[in-house]
Amino acid sequence: MNDFAFDIWYFATLSGDIKTGQLIRIEIAGQPITLGRKRDGSVFALRDICPHRAAPLSAGQMKGDTVECPYHGWRFDADDGKCTEIPALCSDQDMDVERIGVRSYPAREQGHLVWVYIAADPKSTAPPAVQPPYFALAELKPVMRDGVLLNCHVDHAVIGLMDPAHGPYVHSQWWWRSEKSMHEKAKAFEPRELGFAMARHSPSSNSFAYKILGGKPETEITFRLPGIRTEHVRVGKKQLLSFTAVTPIDESHTQITQVFFTDIGLIKWLRPVVARFAAAFLRQDANMVDLQQMGLKHDPRLMLVDDADTQAKWYHAIKREWAKSREEGRDFVNPVKARVLRWRS
Ligand code: FES
Ligand SMILES: [Fe+2]
Secondary structure: OOOOOOOEEEEEEEHHHOOOOOEEEEEEOOEEEEEEEOOOOOEEEEEOOOOOOOOOHHHOEEEOOEEEOOOOOOEEEOOOOEEEEOOOOOOOOOOOHHHOEOOEEOEEEEOOEEEEEEOOOOOOOOOOOOOOOOOHHHHOOOOEEEEEEEOOOHHHHHHHHHOOOOHHHHOOOOOOOOHHHOOEEEEEEEEEOOEEEEEEEOOOOOOHHHHOOOOOOEEEEEEEOOOEEEEEEEEOOEEEEEEEEEEEEEOOEEEEEEEEEEOOHHHHHOHHHHHHHHHHHHHHHHHHHHHHHHHHOOOOOOOOOOOOOHHHHHHHHHHHHHHHHHHOOOOOOOOOOOEEEEEEO
16 A cells, blocks of 8 residues: 655654765655755755666765765766766766756755655656645754654554544553543644644643643644644743654654654753653554554454544545645645544543
8 A cells, every 4th residue: 555645745854864965864655765965054855766776875975066876976966866977987978967867856944844845746846736834943953852663554653643542541651641530522623734733722631741841731733744743832931842743664664753842941951751751652652553563464444433533534534635636736625624523531
């Protein structure tokens, strides 16, 4: 099931991971990509397969603003991927090297977040259909970052992330919600760009972790295609952004990246504690994904139950509508209608 969203920006990595003059390798939606930074500081993304004999360009090096393949030294322009040099050619061998090229992907750095746009058509040079999401708080240095590799398709990862009903079971521990504290919830949702939001609310009182923030926090949770979830907490004038990106690597692997940005000084101070909580949560999710794979490999029919799984239904509907609207060359029509969802957790 090579069922990824295309013509869309994927979260690739954090700014600090890309140093000028160095190349890194990532994989997004089955595409091996090398990321680098040009001398002017801008980031670029090229397909990490040399068109000559397939060596990964990420194992090569930057020569000025070109990428040099480690195998035979062919060079490619960082921006458009066009070949600029084939060192093995003699001076009288005329070959139009510019006709050779490697796929280049639009790359964008906004605050500390780096995005790569993956078009459905690998040959497309059309400008991106949308813009990557912008978060003002991501201009601040990340206070904390964590990640986990999930052994599942991106759809299961996204749905697992937005699933409100697994908390008391998968994440039950003394400092977090337990089955005993389960109660009925009713939350108002509304459509947002390429996704939806749980309207700003004060988190339930059984969320002990919120209490360490001090004051009465207000939270807004948003989700947007292809798999960006944010939790924006406001305590008085202070703010915290919990940014979670679900990025498909290939059909059976998905990278989760979680980053916190905040101007709440106390959080920076509590970093080791917050980091442990966040890491524990991610591990618990990853373990459940591994258990779930035991069942999924038999390709059983699955169920989505209202309203606890309504967000999962929305995700599928948004993803389908995005693909369809691209195919038909028309505007995306958000299938989510504002409504209250009720569940127990
Ligand atoms: S494989 Fe890249 S130059 Fe030969
Ligand atoms: Fe979870």
